[in-house]
Amino acid sequence: MSTPPAPTQIAAALEKRIIGQQEAVREMSVALAKKLAGLNVGNILLIGSSGSGKTTLMGAVEELLAANPALASRSTVIRVHANVLGEEAELGHPGEKLLMRLLDRARQQLGADASVERLLEQATHGLVFVDEVDKIRSHVGGQPNISGIRAQEALLTLIENEAVPFTLPDWAGGATLNVDSSGLLFVCAGAFEGLYDAVYERVTYGKDQGALKPVTVVDETGRAHEELHFVLRDWLKHEDLFEYGVSPQFLSRFDAVVLLEALGEDQLLRILAEGTHSGLRQSQTYFASFGVKLEVTQEAARRIAREAARQPRLGARALKEVLRRVVSPLEYDPKAAADSNGVLRIDVERVEKVLTRDRKDGSSSTVAGWDQSFPTPSAGS
Numbered sequence: 332m333s334t335p336p337a338p339t340q341i342a343a344a345l346e347k348r349i350i351g352q353q354e355a356v357r358e359m360s361v362a363l364a365k366k367l368a369g370l371n372v373g374n375i376l377l378i379g380s381s382g383s384g385k386t387t388l389m390g391a392v393e394e395l396l397a398a399n400p401a402l403a404s405r406s407t408v409i410r411v412h413a414n415v416l417g418e419e420a421e422l423g424h425p426g427e428k429l430l431m432r433l434l435d436r437a438r439q440q441l442g443a444d445a446s447v448e449r450l451l452e453q454a455t456h457g458l459v460f461v462d463e464v465d466k467i468r469s470h471v472g473g474q475p476n477i478s479g480i481r482a483q484e485a486l487l488t489l490i491e492n493e494a495v496p497f498t499l500p501d502w503a504g505g506a507t508l509n510v511d512s513s514g515l516l517f518v519c520a521g522a523f524e525g526l527y528d529a530v531y532e533r534v535t536y537g538k539d540q541g542a543l544k545p546v547t548v549v550d551e552t553g554r555a556h557e558e559l560h561f562v563l564r565d566w567l568k569h570e571d572l573f574e575y576g577v578s579p580q581f582l583s584r585f586d587a588v589v590l591l592e593a594l595g596e597d598q599l600l601r602i603l604a605e606g607t608h609s610g611l612r613q614s615q616t617y618f619a620s621f622g623v624k625l626e627v628t629q630e631a632a633r634r635i636a637r638e639a640a641r642q643p644r645l646g647a648r649a650l651k652e653v654l655r656r657v658v659s660p661l662e663y664d665p666k667a668a669a670d671s672n673g674v675l676r677i678d679v680e681r682v683e684k685v686l687t688r689d690r691k692d693g694s695s696s697t698v699a700g701w702d703q704s705f706p707t708p709s710a711g712s
């Protein structure tokens with residue numbers, strides 16, 4: 332078997348799909364390098380707001396392994412949605428279901444001729460991505476979330492456990508045996524919506540009131556004012572996650588908790604321009620199917636990225652949203668929108684026009700209404 336890749340090589344491959352998020356990419360690359368070298372690796376919890384690239388990162392690892400049979404046969408990878416674990420937990424034996432998925436996947440990779448021992452060996456040393464792990468919080472809005480509690484428990488029975496009872500499927504003989512699942516690597520990811528606000532509240536006017544100190548900022552006019560600069564990474568404590576509904580036992584099974592960064596304008600610009608799965612690529616494909624070449628000028632792309640950066644909670648998804656506003660009026664009749672050479676160029680003026688119009692529309696119910704001096708309702712009217 333060829334030598335396993337170095338973390339730097341893995342990171343270089345992942346960075347073809349994921350922009351920024353250096354810490355998460357590095358952590359993942361080291362974990363994967365160790366995994367592919369047959370070593371045990373501590374589990375990883377990824378926390379990052381919506382659209383910051385968590386699912387993209389998992390997908391990039393899957394693609395990397397799938398594209399290289401020598402790597403794929405070193406490690407079996409599956410991705411599950413935490414909600415599914417919750418549902419399975421309510422029906423009983425969710426851990427077994429997960430092992431079964433790994434075994435099935437290992438069989439696909441190694442072929443039906445591989446011995447059951449070999450398949451079990453492969454399956455129990457696999458990589459398990461649990462996406463949307465925040466959906467299995469133990470309580471929601473003060474109420475216990477039974478499926479979440481059970482799903483966390485189910486994962487606990489698999490993590491670091493050397494004897495998990497497991498009934499083999501019929502094709503493997505159907506016997507019940509104890510399997511060692513301590514070689515599994517779990518990478519769990521979630522947006523943990525509300526966590527940001529909860530921690531912000533704690534350090535401003537909550538339990539740790541005043542912990543976050545305001546800084547003095549001088550604006551363009553020379554006036555000074557105070558601002559609070561809050562970065563979740565600086566303040567997040569284990570207790571915040573317990574309060575969110577991650578049980579202490581569950582959290583203690585993660586060696587690394589990695590926070591993804593909020594994507595800034597420059598990174599959004601790169602995602603727009605280079606992102607292989609970006610909304611721009613999809614639009615270009617659509618227009619190309621009518622023989623129209625959709626182009627976005629540098630300046631226009633930057634304007635779109637800047638607008639998207641105004642909505643940090645949507646992450647890179649905001650790009651799609653802004654792009655849609657610009658492009659959707661042109662989709663009805665692409666040929667008519669293009670010039671005589673079949674090129675449809677989106678320049679910054681077009682973007683600006685759409686954004687200004689939307690801003691006006693957005694405010695029409697209040698400001699414009701008053702400007703137009705609608706008569707104030709009065710008695711008798």
Ligand SMILES: Nc1ncnc2c1ncn2[C@@H]1O[C@H](COP(=O)(O)OP(=O)(O)OP(=O)(O)O)[C@@H](O)[C@H]1O
Nearest residue numbers: 348349350381382383384385386387522608647648
């Ligand atoms: N860091 C990134 N690099 C490249 N593309 C990104 C990045 N972050 C997000 N995207 C793009 O934005 C879209 C949404 O990203 P993704 O699905 O990874 O978000 P997520 O963090 O899993 O969000 P959620 O918590 O809502 O599931 C994808 O289409 C992806 O192409």
Ligand SMILES: [Mg+2]
Nearest residue numbers: 385386387462
């Ligand atoms: Mg996701």
